Amino acid sequence: MLTLTGVGKRYPTGDRALTDIQLSLPKGQVMALIGPSGAGKSTLIRCVNRLVEPTQGSIRLEDVELTKLSGSRLRHARRSMGMIFQEYALVDRLSVMENVLSGQLGYVGFWRSFLRRYPQEAVAEAFRLLERVGLPHAIDKRADALSGGQRQRVGIARALLQSPKLLLVDEPTASLDPKTSRQIMRLIRELCAERELAAIINIHDVALAQQFADRIVGLRAGEIVFDGKPSDLTSEMLTTIYGEEDWDTTPEPADDDDEESSGATSHVTSPQAATAPHAPRQNRLASGGAQ
Numbered sequence: 001m002l003t004l005t006g007v008g009k010r011y012p013t014g015d016r017a018l019t020d021i022q023l024s025l026p027k028g029q030v031m032a033l034i035g036p037s038g039a040g041k042s043t044l045i046r047c048v049n050r051l052v053e054p055t056q057g058s059i060r061l062e063d064v065e066l067t068k069l070s071g072s073r074l075r076h077a078r079r080s081m082g083m084i085f086q087e088y089a090l091v092d093r094l095s096v097m098e099n100v101l102s103g104q105l106g107y108v109g110f111w112r113s114f115l116r117r118y119p120q121e122a123v124a125e126a127f128r129l130l131e132r133v134g135l136p137h138a139i140d141k142r143a144d145a146l147s148g149g150q151r152q153r154v155g156i157a158r159a160l161l162q163s164p165k166l167l168l169v170d171e172p173t174a175s176l177d178p179k180t181s182r183q184i185m186r187l188i189r190e191l192c193a194e195r196e197l198a199a200i201i202n203i204h205d206v207a208l209a210q211q212f213a214d215r216i217v218g219l220r221a222g223e224i225v226f227d228g229k230p231s232d233l234t235s236e237m238l239t240t241i242y243g244e245e246d247w248d249t250t251p252e253p254a255d256d257d258d259e260e261s262s263g264a265t266s267h268v269t270s271p272q273a274a275t276a277p278h279a280p281r282q283n284r285l286a287s288g289g290a291q
């Protein structure tokens, strides 16, 4: 349903962020995009929703060529892509409900949204979504009174309110603790399955990517160097993506693991979690290299 052909991006500064990206994402597939800092992960997802203009290639969402759109046709196409950001991008002084309803901006128009007049069916759907993401009791709370995990749930509900076909997710767990990170990834995964949504999730945590994605794509210096099943991501492949590191002996930080500290309440739903190769929990060593 999403096809990138020969996509390239060179920023005006001369930085070549993406080179000849070929990628096809079927309906319902959850894809994790991994790679060191500066590899081009954010650039790739921003090219898809045209927050960044690709300088080469074609990006098709179903039968629409996204790179050629402008004005109202571009706005219309963007509604079919839900964006979820690391920094949650909520309006702090607004309530949870108002933040979710702001996902309707593209539909109801700026003034109606500014005056906070939303269609009744949008309000009803926002209620349903807040229930689904586990926040039915926080509807009237101000966004700045929420924890990071709760804020991310609001961000997810907001992205879903516009009934997208595709989710573009940029480091959804970067500011969250390990257990909350897993809960958020599990929630995104379940919602994709329920709604047959495809998703591209930029993520630094390889173990999380392996546990929750159907497919992993590894970027290095703007090029795809791995595209395969989570179980095919070997230590050698991690070296190809991130550079030299002894992945098998990277110690897991003892105070950073929810399974030990709260084993009774953590859930491991994916068999991959148990069988995954010795990927590091967090690629701290690998990040920061290429920027």
Ligand SMILES: Nc1ncnc2c1ncn2[C@@H]1O[C@H](COP(=O)(O)OP(=O)(O)OP(=O)(O)O)[C@@H](O)[C@H]1O
Pocket (backbone or CB within 6 Å): 011, 012, 013, 015, 016, 017, 035, 036, 037, 038, 039, 040, 041, 042, 043, 044, 291
């Ligand atoms: N607005 C910009 N102007 C110029 N160069 C940019 C811009 N945004 C990104 N770049 C460059 O493009 C390359 C890819 O950056 P990008 O932010 O896509 O990487 P990333 O994989 O998302 O990194 P991170 O993991 O740190 O978020 C980098 O070399 C970066 O310096």
Ligand SMILES: [Mg+2]
Pocket (backbone or CB within 6 Å): 041, 042, 043, 202
């Ligand atoms: Mg990024």
